[in-house]
Amino acid sequence: MKKLLFQFDTDTHPSTFDTVVAYDGGADHVIGLGNITPDNVAALIDGTIFTRAPKDKKNTAIFIGGSNMLAGQQLLNTVLNHFFPGFQVSVMLDSNGSNTTAAAVVAKLVSKGNIAKKKAVVLAGTGPVGQRAAAMLALEGAEVSITSRLLANAERVCYAMKERFNVDLTPVQASDYDSRAIAIENANIVLCTGATGVELLRQEHWLNNPHIELMADANATPPLGIGGSSVMDKGQCYNDKVIWGAIGFGTLKLALHRACIAKLFTDNKQVLDAEIIFELAKQMNKNN
Structure with a gap:
């Protein structure tokens, strides 16, 4: 029986990236659907369940994607609430790669030791990856701040992560190089999750900072978020600071994404959101 993955995307066009990884993860056929909302998804869910x-429902699964994390979470909730005993399929949320990318990079960071009580700053952290990565760092016991050009945006995200994960994050306004340098002055961990091709820190802002121990950058498009680093960094050491670039932890991200797709087809009761995906990432990183 064919393994069918229905890709419910909150954007107009389903992500080609997610489609490719879905096939690589073991789906026999991917059905990509765009502009999916809680208001129009019911009939589509009915078709899957x-x-x-x-005994065959495990061969049908749902993947929720799109660029808007809040819209994805709302869609996931709608899907789960539509299920009832005996009539459900496995479902995964990964809006804009948020869960898999965040889980992979944080798994790399925590692999270097206990981060409880460490001060972590997620620069430009209001996007899907930054939100989820900040929450995962906080779940590991770090004291986490999220920066944004507008304080209101950072506050909104901190509130949303409190609602979703019951973690306390600190919002910080940082709109230029100088303010971002101030934001990381006392940080032990720095994660850049800004827009592609936007440098958030110059090398002089971090290289000689005596507090920073771990850094990572989710941007793979030059210029990188962390000036003076490399997209290929795989735990490279720069003046006693261990750094991962987007390609450096990207191998784990892709392997994790594929593993999650495969897991969807093991039975019809999988619900893969941040917590489960993060635990899987840590286990996979430990085993490699």
Whole structure:
């Protein structure tokens, strides 16, 4: 029986990246659908849960994507609330790669030791990856701040992560090089999750900072978020600071994404959101 993955995307066009990884993860056929909202998804869910016998439902799964994390979370909640005993399929949330990318980079950071009580700053952290990475760092016991050009945006995200994960994050306004340098002055961990091609820190802002121990950059498009680093960094040491670039931890991200897709087809009751994906990332990183 064919393994069918229905890709419910909150954007107009389903992500080609997610489609490729879905096939690489073991789906036999990916059905990409765009502009999916809580208001128009019911009939689509019905099509996934009423068509196959109980023993065969594991061969149908749902992947929720799109660039808007809040919209993705709302869509996931709607899907789960539509299920009822005996009529459900496995589902995964990964809006804009948020869960898999965040889980992979934080798994690399925590692999270097206990980060409880460490001060972590997620620069430009209001996007999907920054939000989830900040929450994961906080779940590991770090004291986490999120920066944004507008304080209101950082406050909104901190509130949303409190609601979702019951973690306390600190919002910080940092709109230029100088303010971002001030934001990381006492940080032990710095993670850059800004827009592609935007440098957030110059090398002089971090290289001689005596407090920074770990850094990572989710931007793979030059100029990088961390000036003076390399997209290929895989735990490279710069003046006693261990750094991962986007390609450096990207191998784990892709392996994790594929593993999650494969896991969807193991039974019809998987719900893969941040916590489970993060635990899987840490285990995979430990085993490699």
